Amino acid sequence: MYAKILRLRIVNIAGAAIYEGRHLLRRNGIFLSSSVTRAFREAFDHLSAAQVERYLAFQHGDRGYEESIGVLDTAGTGEIATLQNLVRSTIRRD
Numbered sequence: 001m002y003a004k005i006l007r008l009r010i011v012n013i014a015g016a017a018i019y020e021g022r023h024l025l026r027r028n029g030i031f032l033s034s035s036v037t038r039a040f041r042e043a044f045d046h047l048s049a050a051q052v053e054r055y056l057a058f059q060h061g062d063r064g065y066e067e068s069i070g071v072l073d074t075a076g077t078g079e080i081a082t083l084q085n086l087v088r089s090t091i092r093r094d
Contacts, residue, residue, distance in 0.1 A: 008058055014051045018044055039086055043079050 022044050025037065032040075 004058070007054075011051060011054045011058060014047075014054070018047050018051060021047075033090070036086060036090060039083065043083050046079050 021040075025032075025040050025044070
């Protein structure tokens with residue numbers, strides 16, 4: 001039971017983090033290039049879908065909900081790794 005509660009808490013924390021990220025992008029998006037803004041919007045859409053998927057998996061059991069693993073993979077091929085590379089390539093270090 002504790003593991004189920006912990007999983008639900010993590011899913012809810014992810015939802016709050018996605019909301020905060022979208023809010024930050026809306027507030028400060030004017031300072032970003034359009035390609036970076038578009039990449040973050042697409043990533044937030046994918047992350048939202050993964051969060052909903054994990055919530056449904058929590059409610060109805062794991063029944064083939066494996067799409068979110070590709071989004072959360074940080075080994076270099078997932079959405080988060082792509083955003084990391086994008087941000088690192090656009091940061092100016094003087």
